[in-house]
Amino acid sequence: MGKIYITGLEVDTLIGVYDWERERTTQLLLDVTLDVDLQAAMQSDDVADTVDYAKVAECIVQVGKESTFELLEAFGSKVMNSVLESFPANGITLKIVKPNILPNARTVAVEMSKERV
Numbered sequence: 264m265g266k267i268y269i270t271g272l273e274v275d276t277l278i279g280v281y282d283w284e285r286e287r288t289t290q291l292l293l294d295v296t297l298d299v300d301l302q303a304a305m306q307s308d309d310v311a312d313t314v315d316y317a318k319v320a321e322c323i324v325q326v327g328k329e330s331t332f333e334l335l336e337a338f339g340s341k342v343m344n345s346v347l348e349s350f351p352a353n354g355i356t357l358k359i360v361k362p363n364i365l366p367n368a369r370t371v372a373v374e375m376s377k378e379r380v
């Protein structure tokens with residue numbers, strides 16, 4: 264078993280509870296941790312034997328383009344389901360950071376995890 268990380272992935276999406284948040288997209292920063300069996304790629308040196316983190320990043324950016332959720336939690340659920348449907352990861356942990364949204368905080372964030380069933 265092993266882990267693959269993507270940190271600080273910039274994802275533009277329409278998200279937010281309030282009317283002013285629904286007038287334009289917001290940039291979120293995503294940290295993604297995938298539980299992956301790395302043994303085959305460690306032997307073969309072939310990207311086909313692992314989860315290609317570039318393709319995972321593309322998938323997540325695309326989910327952002329197509330989504331219009333209000334809550335980070337709902338957006339995160341969609342991201343985790345899309346990644347687990349498209350890639351052979353055994354689990355995913357996702358932290359979603361929303362910068363500069365509260366007047367007295369640098370960022371807000373939610374973190375969630377999902378195992379393949």
Ligand SMILES: Nc1nc2c(c(=O)[nH]1)N=C([C@H](O)[C@@H](O)CO)CN2
Nearest residue numbers: 278279280281284333334335336364
């Ligand atoms: N737990 C959450 N709380 C809030 C969210 C959210 O996505 N999850 N969102 C908002 C607003 O959209 C925020 O961006 C501005 O206050 C409020 N609380």
